[in-house]
Amino acid sequence: xxxxxxxxxxxxxxxxxxxxxxxxxxxxxxxxxxxxxxxxxxxxxxxxxxxxxxxxxxxxxxxxxxxxxxxxxxxxxxxxxxxxxxxxxxxxxxxxxxxxxxxxxxxxxxxxxxxxxxxxxxxxxxxxxxxxxxxxxxxxxxxxxxxxxxxxxxxxxxxxxxxxxxxxxxxxxxxxxxxxxxxxxxxxxxxxxxxxxxxxxxxxxxxxxxxxxxxxxxxxxxxxxxxxxxxxxxxxxxxxxx
Ligand code: PEP
Numbered sequence: 001x002x003x004x005x006x007x008x009x010x011x012x013x014x015x016x017x018x019x020x021x022x023x024x025x026x027x028x029x030x031x032x033x034x035x036x037x038x039x040x041x042x043x044x045x046x047x048x049x050x051x052x053x054x055x056x057x058x059x060x061x062x063x064x065x066x067x068x069x070x071x072x073x074x075x076x077x078x079x080x081x082x083x084x085x086x087x088x089x090x091x092x093x094x095x096x097x098x099x100x101x102x103x104x105x106x107x108x109x110x111x112x113x114x115x116x117x118x119x120x121x122x123x124x125x126x127x128x129x130x131x132x133x134x135x136x137x138x139x140x141x142x143x144x145x146x147x148x149x150x151x152x153x154x155x156x157x158x159x160x161x162x163x164x165x166x167x168x169x170x171x172x173x174x175x176x177x178x179x180x181x182x183x184x185x186x187x188x189x190x191x192x193x194x195x196x197x198x199x200x201x202x203x204x205x206x207x208x209x210x211x212x213x214x215x216x217x218x219x220x221x222x223x224x225x226x227x228x229x230x231x232x233x234x235x236x237x238x239x240x241x242x
Contacts, residue, residue, distance in 0.1 A: 002037055002195075003036045003238035003239065003240060004039060004218035005036060005039070005231075005238055006040075006062065006124065006161075006197065006219070006220050006225075007221050007225025007231055008041050008064060008095070008199075008222050008225060009040065009064075010097070012043070013042050013226075015046070017042065018046075018053070021040065021050065021053075021054055021059065024232060025054070025059070027232045032059055033240070034058065035240035036235065037060060037218075038059050039060045039061070040060075040061060040062070040225065041062040041063060041064050041092055042061070044063060044064070044083075047062075047083065047087060048086040048087055052087060055087060061087055061088055062089055062091060062092065062124070063078070063083040063090070063092065064091075064092045065078075065092065065098055065112070066078060066119075067112075067115070069115070079115065080116045080118060080121055081118075083119065083121065084119040084120055089121060090116075090123070090124055090159070091116040092161075093109050093113050093123050093126070094146075095126045096128055096165045097168075100165075105149070106145070106146055106148075106150040109125065109150040113125050113158065114154075117152060117154055117158075122157050122159060124197070124220065125159070125161070126163050126199070126220070127150065127160065128146075128168075128200070129143060129166075130166060131165070131166035143186065144185070147189050147190070155191075159195045159218075160186055160190055160194055161196075161199050161220040162179075162183060162186055162198055163200050167200025168201070169222060173200060173201050173202075173206060179213055183214070183215035184214070187215045195217040196216060196217050196218075197218045197220045198213075198219055199219060202234060203230065204224070204233035204234055204237070207219065207238075211238050219234060219238075
């Protein structure tokens with residue numbers, strides 16, 4: 001399976017942030033290697049410009065969220081079709097920050113994943129337990145419920161990202177064994193060929209050992225994707241022939 005290294009810029013980045021993509025492309029000496037997929041999900045304001053300028057360099061551009069419907073009276077929202085029109089190839093759905101900040105249930109996440117598929121885009125569906133849930137020994141149950149509720153029934157490509165909530169932006173990560181156990185579990189509950197990403201404090205120093213775990217097929221990277229000096233070594237750490 002071709003690894004996918006995806007950067008989630010969250011609510012960070014003005015037009016000037018294109019310099020960071022250009023620095024990344026310079027590090028690739030012109031084009032990203034074709035034995036791994038590289039994706040950047042900037043804020044919605046940057047998608048069209050980045051897609052127009054950088055998709056040729058083998059960096060794909062994605063979105064961080066979408067509305068489930070195609071169009072209509074939803075002030076401030078953006079549909080999957082609009083994101084496809086802007087040049088996005090993927091949409092992150094169900095990130096824990098959206099589940100927490102916007103009250104997104106698994107039903108809503110599934111509707112958003114279906115919307116991405118309807119628009120011809122690949123959803124990256126996020127799941128993950130809180131610290132309390134892990135300490136209570138409930139991590140597998142919680143993630144299992146989220147998968148049951150959030151995954152659309154489809155034969156089309158989907159990506160699942162396991163992101164323990166307590167590991168996001170904290171510098172903490174589960175043990176390699178815990179990541180492996182969770183990914184084996186997610187593998188057993190997802191369609192064959194689904195790429196499974198790990199996300200939560202992936203950095204240049206731990207990317208190699210995390211990306212070498214069985215059933216880890218890439219990473220979803222927050223903070224470290226904002227800077228080409230950090231993101232490049234993470235991309236390079238994915239198994240492949242770079
Ligand atoms: C994320 O928000 O998807 C994420 C994994 O963030 P970080 O890498 O900063 O922990």
